[in-house]
Amino acid sequence: MPIVPESPAPASPVDRRMERRPGRAIREMPLPERPRERLSARGASGLTAAELIGLVWGSGSRAANAVALAEDALARFDGLAGLAHASGPELESIPGVGVARSAQIIAAFELGRRQLADWPTGRWSVRGPRDVADRLVLQMGRLEREELWVVLLNTKNVVLRVVPVYRGNVSASLVRVGELFQDAVRLGASGVILAHNHPSGDPTPSPDDLHLTAEALAAGRLLDIELLDHVVVGHDAWVSLRDRGVAFDRVGPSVAEAR
Numbered sequence: 378m379p380i381v382p383e384s385p386a387p388a389s390p391v392d393r394r395m396e397r398r399p400g401r402a403i404r405e406m407p408l409p410e411r412p413r414e415r416l417s418a419r420g421a422s423g424l425t426a427a428e429l430i431g432l433v434w435g436s437g438s439r440a441a442n443a444v445a446l447a448e449d450a451l452a453r454f455d456g457l458a459g460l461a462h463a464s465g466p467e468l469e470s471i472p473g474v475g476v477a478r479s480a481q482i483i484a485a486f487e488l489g490r491r492q493l494a495d496w497p498t499g500r501w502s503v504r505g506p507r508d509v510a511d512r513l514v515l516q517m518g519r520l521e522r523e524e525l526w527v528v529l530l531n532t533k534n535v536v537l538r539v540v541p542v543y544r545g546n547v548s549a550s551l552v553r554v555g556e557l558f559q560d561a562v563r564l565g566a567s568g569v570i571l572a573h574n575h576p577s578g579d580p581t582p583s584p585d586d587l588h589l590t591a592e593a594l595a596a597g598r599l600l601d602i603e604l605l606d607h608v609v610v611g612h613d614a615w616v617s618l619r620d621r622g623v624a625f626d627r628v629g630p631s632v633a634e635a636r
Contacts, residue, residue: 403431403442412444426457433485438473446473450482461486462519490515503534503605506617509570510608517574517610525573527557529566530605537564543573552589554596561602569597571607580611582618590618594625 403411412428421429430450431443438446450471454460460482468479503509509528517524525543530536540560543552561569571593573586590607597604604625607618619625 402437403444427451430482430485433481434478440473446471446478450474461490501536503528503530503536503570506606506608506615506620509536509572509606510610510615510617513572513608513610514613514615517572518612518614520574521576523574523576525552525557525571527560528570528572529561529564530568530570531565532567534568534605537566554589554592557593558596558600558602562600566602568603568605570605572610574610578612578614580609580614580616582607582609582616582621586618587623590623 412424412432415424415428416432424432427444427447430447431437434443434446437443441449450460450468451457453471454463454467465476465479465483468474468482469476501508513526517526522545523543524541527540527542528536529538529540538560542556557571558569560566571590575581586607586609590604593604593607605619606625607623609616609618
């Protein structure tokens with residue numbers, strides 16, 4: 378009696394992905410399926426995140442093509458947000474990525490962050506805290522040490538410049554308030570917004586933040602330069618002291634007002 382071989386068990390989703398991972402090299406795919414050709418036909422928005430990363434890398438490894446390699450990286454870090462904050466050594470630990478591809482993807486994410494956080498000139502007015510804060514979160518939210526920046530505005534609330542003033546310990550006892558307005562006076566700014574980050578990730582204003590705000594309000598009145606807000610930036614979050622109820626039309630915001 379002839380022996381009939383058993384039918385193989387259905388492949389799991391992971392098995393199926395493993396089957397196509399090394400799969401064919403991208404150059405062996407039909408033209409319409411290749412990421413570069415899909416980009417030309419559909420535009421960047423029509424590609425998956427893995428395909429876009431594959432285009433950045435340009436080539437894969439011996440074990441997987443560039444898109445499959447990108448799928449691995451996305452899975453390892455739970456998507457684009459996690460991948461964007463991965464360090465060089467973490468990326469290099471992915472089989473097939475290495476130093477060069479790690480550097481390429483870090484550079485790509487950084488360019489994206491800078492583009493989103495770029496300060497438009499001549500056309501962009503600040504209408505409320507979010508207009509500034511959303512950009513600041515991208516630039517300041519993941520800084521490893523505390524920094525204090527001053528956003529300079531003209532009479533129409535158009536951003537003139539963003540000036541880093543302090544790096545390290547931004548404490549009311551250490552910050553010289555005159556330095557906050559130095560560039561504002563030089564450039565003829567009519568208003569400023571203070572912004573600093575909390576490396577802990579929690580943007581809740583501290584008593585020190587309120588004290589610094591009170592001193593800046595007083596100094597601004599003497600110089601006839603309005604302090605419009607003080608924004609505290611955390612990890613993917615921010616707090617506007619003006620929105621928290623701090624009165625910017627008088628000196629001396631209290632801790633209770635910011636709660």
